[in-house]
Amino acid sequence: MKKIYDITIIGAGPVGLYTAFFAHIRNAKVKIIESLEEVGGQPKHLYGEKMIFDIPAYPSINGNNLTQKLLDQVNLFEKDLSLGEEVLDLSPNEDGIYIIKTNKDSYYSKTVIIAAGNGAFQPRKLEIDNANHFENHSLHYIVKKPENFKHQRVAVCGGGDSAVDWALTLEPIAEEVYLIHRRENFRALESSVSKLHASTVKVLTPYKILELAGKEHQIESLKLQQVKSKELEELELDQLIVNYGFSNSLGHIKDWGLKLSRNQIEVSSLMETNLPGVFAVGDIADYPGKVKIIAAGFGEALLAVNQALHFIDPNYRPSPLHSSTIFEGEFND
Structure with missing residues (x-):
């Protein structure tokens, strides 16, 4: 007989x-x-070395370390984790138990919590004729090792948190850092923008890239155009990082009968979807007043778990939780 879980979580990001x-x-x-094939989601796979500033108790922590800390927490228990499995279908049987079919197996669960982040993701690429010639050499969409930019002239393109954060991260490492944005104002957190303007990063706004020039796979210069005046400028550099965001796809999730809004799942204030016993948390969940940061997702997780257990047993009332005594005696610090 198949094991029936109380809660199945789809997605192993933060x-x-x-x-x-x-x-x-x-x-x-x-x-x-x-x-x-690994846990950690976008912070691990796309921003492993990028500093994250919105995690409680950590002034800053990179994606790799955040993933490891969260995995250490889960490892305090005996976890049942399947990696490299894509959920293809989600449907209840006649007893109300959800059958979760993946590309490898089927699982049974009383409730489901979807924590799939932004779904499948691909970076939005630089739309310049010869850009693909420099990709994975001197044109980067993902930064894995900041130390590779040591003593390099680096330009970062974009106006969101990722672009501003990478510019600030590389400032003490690279020889020169430029931040190029096609608009005058940035979409990043106000505190990050303040740090940017107080840094040595050379901000070029509003500019757009017209051409890349170089030999073999090495970029040597950019041709820029000032958006308003149309004046042209040439910028010599060694490395180009493009942070134009990611295009996301919900994949099979869109076929499960969930109420969707702009690639997100609509939920109630208790993280309930329109399907009984199915909840959504993190970036994939949408509700009025949503704040799309990891810390907010942690709070949503608490609500979803309590509501899932209440769905299983309507008489369930969570006992007062004193986290300092859960593992009393197991740790000395």
């Missing part, structure tokens, strides 16, 4: 991992399914 940890604290039988 919010999915924390959801699993809290569900274990509530003594639920938990299953985690992740389509990638």
